[in-house]
Amino acid sequence: MLISVRHYKNSPVGKFRFGNQKATGGRLFYSEQTMLPMKTRLTLLLCFVLASGCSVQHDSMNAILWIQTSAEYQSNSEMVFNVAESRLTLLRDKQDVTADIDQAKSFGCNVGTSCPGLAAAGLIPAVVLDVDETVLDNSVFGARLIENGEQWKPGAWDDWVSEKSATPVPGALAFIERARDEGVAVIYVTNRRCSVRERISEGSSNQSCPQKLDTLENLVTAGYPPLASADMLILQGEQPEWDSSEKQLRRQHIAKRYRIMMLIGDDLGDLASNIKKTSVEERARFVSNHQSLLGRYWFQLTNPAYGSWRGALSGKPAQDYLRLN
Numbered sequence: 332m333l334i335s336v337r338h339y340k341n342s343p344v345g346k347f348r349f350g351n352q353k354a355t356g357g358r359l360f361y362s363e364q365t366m367l368p369m370k371t372r373l374t375l376l377l378c379f380v381l382a383s384g385c386s387v388q389h390d391s392m393n394a395i396l397w398i399q400t401s402a403e404y405q406s407n408s409e410m411v412f413n414v415a416e417s418r419l420t421l422l423r424d425k426q427d428v429t430a431d432i433d434q435a436k437s438f439g440c441n442v443g444t445s446c447p448g449l450a451a452a453g454l455i456p457a458v459v460l461d462v463d464e465t466v467l468d469n470s471v472f473g474a475r476l477i478e479n480g481e482q483w484k485p486g487a488w489d490d491w492v493s494e495k496s497a498t499p500v501p502g503a504l505a506f507i508e509r510a511r512d513e514g515v516a517v518i519y520v521t522n523r524r525c526s527v528r529e530r531i532s533e534g535s536s537n538q539s540c541p542q543k544l545d546t547l548e549n550l551v552t553a554g555y556p557p558l559a560s561a562d563m564l565i566l567q568g569e570q571p572e573w574d575s576s577e578k579q580l581r582r583q584h585i586a587k588r589y590r591i592m593m594l595i596g597d598d599l600g601d602l603a604s605n606i607k608k609t610s611v612e613e614r615a616r617f618v619s620n621h622q623s624l625l626g627r628y629w630f631q632l633t634n635p636a637y638g639s640w641r642g643a644l645s646g647k648p649a650q651d652y653l654r655l656n
């Protein structure tokens with residue numbers, strides 16, 4: 332006889348293993364002859380639950396610990412920005428190439444390949460960066476959610492944005508300073524969302540989008556050079572037509588004046604449009620089809636805490652996505 336045991340993600344019960352486990356079809360099976368007697372197993376399980384105070388580990392614990400404590404996180408971010416920095420001069424001078432799929436299409440060209448019409452347009456070379464978990468590290472906010480046993484909520488996030496305490500992502504500052512030195516425009520496109528606050532920040536002149544002022548200030552307190560103009564930071568909902576978390580229209584707005592020579596972000600949606608909300612399989616296929624752009628025109632940072640990758644895990648329990656063989 333085989334007894335099936337459901338493996339609950341991140342629960343102490345799910346991590347409690349004994350006997351010989353065999354993985355079959357998304358479930359863990361235990362062979363009867365290798366198992367302890369049922370009474371012993373139940374006693375052990377009860378002891379474990381009582382010892383753990385019946386607490387269940389927060390969903391983001393490992394991800395936030397990785398960001399906040401691992402040298403690997405630091406090294407990964409530094410690596411991405413080092414590679415991007417090594418491409419700055421080359422891409423600035425390649426006036427006939429864009430990193431943006433839509434901008435290439437508007438000239439009848441393909442992304443990452445020579446496009447004479449683009450060169451003739453004489454656009455200003457620009458790097459387009461996401462903000463959160465690309466240049467600003469918000470892991471303190473994530474850590475507070477864990478500490479308080481809370482999940483992400485818009486109000487709590489807006490309080491965090493107004494605190495302006497996010498810190499720089501490793502490697503980003505040196506990259507942005509180098510981009511400016513190379514005469515490349517630096518433009519931020521973020522899904523921080525404009526919304527009216529009942530309590531307006533002191534000195535805020537932009538009452539319809541206090542989040543913009545907060546973000547501009549946070550970038551400076553994190554050590555980034557002040558923006559050449561407030562237009563170089565574009566928030567979600569800053570214009571009525573920019574209400575979507577899809578960044579396509581905002582990139583199209585940038586593309587009227589700038590040649591998007593490089594895209595940098597922690598989410599697939601920072602690199603391309605209408606892909607982040609597709610399935611796990613479609614997202615993987617998209618990356619495979621565009622792998623030649625990665626590390627050359629597109630630069631992806633790692634974010635295990637949140638992102639559209641989590642949204643793709645829908646339609647069935649998350650543990651059903653685990654590959655067991």
Ligand SMILES: [Mg+2]
Pocket residue numbers: 461462463464465596597598
């Ligand atoms: Mg981000």
